[in-house]
Amino acid sequence: MTDNPYQYTIADLLKDLPEPLNAANSEKETVTYQRGKAKKNGLEGSPDDSGLRFDDSVPVKEIALSAPELSGTDADDYEVVSIKTTYRLGQLPGTQIGLKYTRPVVKKKSTRTLTTTPAPANVLERSFADVSFLVGMLLDKFLYHLPLYRQHQRLEQNGVQVARSTLTNLVKRIIELLMPIYQAQMQSVLLSRxxxxxxxxxxxxxxxxxxxxxxxxxxxxxxxxxxxxxxxxxxxxxxxxxxxxxxxxxxxxxxxxxxxxxxxxxxxLSHAQCWVHSRRYFDDAQKAEPEAAAIALAYISRLYEHEKVIRDQNNYYTTA
Known part of the structure; x- marks a missing residue:
């Protein structure tokens, strides 16, 4: 026998490692944000008092809401005397759209009282931002890494005038609403083995x-x-x-x-360090020590084979 530790073949060194279980023969297991009161200023170019401004290049989708009084048992006692309009900022893939809700104001003839169909409930109270716009903004920022200042530039190019500070405020308010979901998910994560x-x-x-x-x-x-x-x-x-x-x-x-x-x-705690990080050094060492590095990589490859079988069986842990 020689003193050279690399005399043995990789097959010789791996023969003592157990073969991966045959998956075919195994049973497969199936932050509080305090917002101050916004100042309502009349803004030039805004179609209503919401503060939303946009030019004629922005498409507007009109959504007519009906008054339930006009279809009730005493519908003949009501008449439409005017139309109220509420604007919100929505979003379609690649662009924005103004959502125009027309709401009839009806008068009850017998009492001469006026009632108006309420605007649809919004995610954020007293905000012109529709849920479609809010979701799009958050996806752009956190999923596609598009900063708010760039989103602001895109809005301006699309004809929508919204302050950058307004976008920041919207993100803070939405994060406050999503915080309970994050906290629940974090609790679930910490239950992991x-x-x-x-x-x-x-x-x-x-x-x-x-x-x-x-x-x-x-x-x-x-x-x-x-x-x-x-x-x-x-x-x-x-x-x-x-x-x-x-x-x-x-x-x-x-x-x-x-x-x-x-x-x-x-x-x-049991601290397990990542095999991928460890494997990199053996991979880098192939030029300097090709035989030793090949043996180490072969051992790691065999471990990955076992891991794949376990993962395919959906059986991550062995219990007594």
């Missing part, structure tokens, strides 16, 4: 003219394919401690030292 966590730098908040502060998103991914993006101004361990607390499952991370320090503060 295995969590994955990472941190990614972003620019947030002006540091000085032309400079932005460096902050971090810390996504936390759970068993149910749920992910919550937590935010911190720093990359310190304290944020992990604040978010995970006494979590007692398995935490999968890269090799960043903050997670190891968190593990020392939480002895109930």
């Amino acid at each position: 295995v969590l994955a966590m990472d941190e990614a730098p972003i620019k947030a908040g002006r540091k000085k003219q032309g400079k932005m502060n460096k902050a971090y998103f810390w996504p936390i991914y759970g068993d149910q394919d749920e992910v919550c993006f937590t935010f911190s101004l720093s990359r310190g361990m304290q944020h992990t401690l604040d978010q995970l607390g006494d979590f007692s499952g398995v935490l999968v991370t890269d090799g960043y030292g903050a997670y190891e320090r968190f593990n020392k503060q939480n002895s109930a």
Whole structure:
């Protein structure tokens, strides 16, 4: 026998590893925001008192609402005396549209009293923004990473005049409404037996003219394919401690030292570092140590085979 550890073939070294289970023979398991009262100023070019302004290039869809009094048992006792109009800003794919709701004002002949069909309920009270516009704005900002200032530029190019501060205010109000959903999802994520966590730098908040502060998103991914993006101004361990607390499952991370320090503060936690990050170094070492790197990569590949079988069986954990 020679002292050369690379004399054996990869097949020789892998023979002691168990083969992946045959999936065919296994049973398959099936932030509070306080908003002040907005000042209502008459704005030139606004069709009503909502503050919404747009020019003739913006398409307007008229939606006529009926008065229930006109179809009631005493409908003959009512007559339409005028029409009230409410404007809201909606959105279609790639453009905006003005939604024009016409609402009849009816007078009851016998009492000479006037009633008006109410405008449809809106997501945000006393706002001209329709739910379609709000959803589009949030998707553009958070899913497609289109900042509000660029969305504002696009609105102006489409003929809609809305202050940038108004867009910021709308985002804050919607986040307040969505906060209970985020909190419920975060509670669900923390019930997982295995969590994955990472941190990614972003620019947030002006540091000085032309400079932005460096902050971090810390996504936390759970068993149910749920992910919550937590935010911190720093990359310190304290944020992990604040978010995970006494979590007692398995935490999968890269090799960043903050997670190891968190593990020392939480002895109930099992810290598992990411194979993908580890594998990169063996991949990079192929030029310098091709035989040793190939052996390591083959071992990791076999582990991935087992993982695939388990994942395909939808059986992530072995229970006693």
